[in-house]
Amino acid sequence: MILYNVTVNVSHEVHTEWLKWMIEKHVPDVFATGCFANYKILKLLTEDEDATGVTYAIQYFLNAMADLEEYQEKHAARLRKEHTDRYKNKFVAFRTVLEVLDEKK
Numbered sequence: 001m002i003l004y005n006v007t008v009n010v011s012h013e014v015h016t017e018w019l020k021w022m023i024e025k026h027v028p029d030v031f032a033t034g035c036f037a038n039y040k041i042l043k044l045l046t047e048d049e050d051a052t053g054v055t056y057a058i059q060y061f062l063n064a065m066a067d068l069e070e071y072q073e074k075h076a077a078r079l080r081k082e083h084t085d086r087y088k089n090k091f092v093a094f095r096t097v098l099e100v101l102d103e104k105k
Contacts, residue, residue, distance in 0.1 A: 001037070001100040002062040004071075007055065008093040015054040018087060027058060030079055035071035036060045053091070061100075068097065 010018045023041065031039055044055035062068050 001103065002065055002068060003098040003100055004036075004060040004062060004068055005096045005098060006058045006060070006093060007096070008058070008091050009051075009053045009055045010087070011053045011090045014087065014090045018091070019056070021086070022056075022058070026079070026083060029082075030060065030071075030075070033071055033075045035062065035067045035075070037063050 019041075027039060027041065030036065038061040040059045042057045042059065044057070062071075
């Protein structure tokens with residue numbers, strides 16, 4: 001299994017509205033592409049008190065790298081643009097791709 005992880009630090013002023021939009025709109029739209037097997041939304045609990053925002057990790061699980069390639073080729077640009085247009089200058093994000101080596105069922 002492959003994990004596509006998107007870590008996002010969102011400014012304090014918009015993080016509550018951002019999280020609601022992510023749960024209700026963006027993540028379901030990403031999942032609706034049919035490329036992902038499952039997803040989780042996590043919130044970092046160990047923020048530094050001087051942090052400029054709140055950090056979240058959105059984990060999208062895929063069965064194969066080909067599914068991620070399809071997502072990136074056909075859907076990622078449009079969905080990222082939608083997010084960036086809505087929250088421009090209010091977030092920073094980075095993406096990582098990991099292989100799940102051991103998973104309890």
